[in-house]
Amino acid sequence: MSQMKNDPLQRLRETAWRRKLAPEEEAELLRLLGDDAPACAEWEAELALTASLSRLPAPGVATNFTTRVMEAVRAGQIAEARRPDGLGRWWSRFGWRPRLAVLGGATALVAVVVVQHRIHVQQEVVLGVRMLSPAAMVPSVEWLADFDAIDKLGQVAPTDEDLLAALK
Amino acid sequence: MSFETDPDSQLMLRVKHGDMDAFESLVEKFKQPVMGLVYRTLRDADEAEDIAQAVFIQVYKSRDRYQPSARFSTWLFTIARNFCLNEIRRRVRHPADALDQPLNDSDDTVGTLIPDAAVRDAGDLSLSGELTQKVDEAVRDLPELQRTALLLCREGDVSYDEIAEVLGTSLSATKSLIHRARETLKARLKPYLESGTWSAGGAKKQ
Numbered sequence: 001m002s003q004m005k006n007d008p009l010q011r012l013r014e015t016a017w018r019r020k021l022a023p024e025e026e027a028e029l030l031r032l033l034g035d036d037a038p039a040c041a042e043w044e045a046e047l048a049l050t051a052s053l054s055r056l057p058a059p060g061v062a063t064n065f066t067t068r069v070m071e072a073v074r075a076g077q078i079a080e081a082r083r084p085d086g087l088g089r090w091w092s093r094f095g096w097r098p099r100l101a102v103l104g105g106a107t108a109l110v111a112v113v114v115v116q117h118r119i120h121v122q123q124e125v126v127l128g129v130r131m132l133s134p135a136a137m138v139p140s141v142e143w144l145a146d147f148d149a150i151d152k153l154g155q156v157a158p159t160d161e162d163l164l165a166a167l168k
Numbered sequence: 169m170s171f172e173t174d175p176d177s178q179l180m181l182r183v184k185h186g187d188m189d190a191f192e193s194l195v196e197k198f199k200q201p202v203m204g205l206v207y208r209t210l211r212d213a214d215e216a217e218d219i220a221q222a223v224f225i226q227v228y229k230s231r232d233r234y235q236p237s238a239r240f241s242t243w244l245f246t247i248a249r250n251f252c253l254n255e256i257r258r259r260v261r262h263p264a265d266a267l268d269q270p271l272n273d274s275d276d277t278v279g280t281l282i283p284d285a286a287v288r289d290a291g292d293l294s295l296s297g298e299l300t301q302k303v304d305e306a307v308r309d310l311p312e313l314q315r316t317a318l319l320l321c322r323e324g325d326v327s328y329d330e331i332a333e334v335l336g337t338s339l340s341a342t343k344s345l346i347h348r349a350r351e352t353l354k355a356r357l358k359p360y361l362e363s364g365t366w367s368a369g370g371a372k373k374q
Binding site: 014017018019045046049052053054055056057058061062065066068070072073074076 | 192195217220229318322328
């Protein structure tokens with residue numbers, strides 16, 4: 001094919017496959033073919049084949065072809081309009097069993113999440129209590145009511161020198 | 169012609185915006201070439217008509233996805249070819265199945281509701297002469313890629329670049345496919361060529 005690319009005869013051949021050659025192209029063709037009998041025969045076969053292909057009868061199309069297509073399209077439009085849009089359309093593609101299964105799964109998932117959340121909250125409360133427990137070691141406030149008196153119990157009064165002297 | 173100036177692309181853009189008249193115009197314009205491609209690929213006129221209708225319905229369904237990056241006909245023939253290939257694959261998988269079953273959920277309305285005012289007789293499709301019949305058979309026996317390339321090439325309005333796009337091949341590969349298809353046809357129809365049955369004028373007659 002690479003050789004064909006630059007071949008002027010091939011270029012004309014490819015043109016002739018699709019349309020009748022223009023007068024200047026025909027002139028170029030005659031010049032290229034010259035007296036080359038095999039090339040002329042080959043070209044004749046090309047033309048004959050093109051003519052035969054163009055004469056192949058077109059298959060019959062029913063006279064109501066277009067009407068039927070339009071009716072089908074309109075029927076499709078009506079059916080489309082009845083269908084839910086977007087996500088609803090996608091969802092409705094599935095049967096009731098898969099839909100029920102998905103709904104059940106989703107419900108179970110939500111239940112698990114809620115339970116886990118509650119457990120987490122309880123753990124948080126326990127942790128808080130544990131953090132507060134060292135404060136429970138402090139004496140109660142009632143115990144501290146007589147703190148001053150008790151504190152003074154340990155204090156020794158200053159020595160009364162005058163009294164000691166009189167006793168002597 | 170670029171897709172920007174392609175009147176069919178403009179029509180399809182109107183279809184995208186809900187213009188049913190534009191869609192009807194496209195169906196009317198392309199029903200014959202699409203039917204031709206499908207018929208010569210599937211070799212069954214009734215199936216071909218069902219598939220051709222399904223192609224246009226698919227075009228309408230896909231209207232929102234249509235991007236005018238190429239000519240409308242390129243997009244249309246690509247869809248048509250894909251439908252044909254799917255049908256061929258379906259036949260291979262389920263050889264006993266008939267196509268009277270709908271292709272998909274919305275195809276059940278195709279071909280069942282509206283009576284045809286001029287129901288096509290099987291004889292209408294019979295070919296006029298022996299040569300034409302031989303050519304038709306030879307075309308049908310070509311490998312799918314070669315046949316599709318050749319048939320699209322026959323549609324004068326479809327460029328080699330567009331054929332390449334429909335087939336998903338390079339430009340040179342597309343021309344090679346057409347070349348090989350024509351060589352096969354010439355070899356197969358050689359007896360008719362040599363007997364002078366061909367009625368086309370030779371180069372020197374041009």
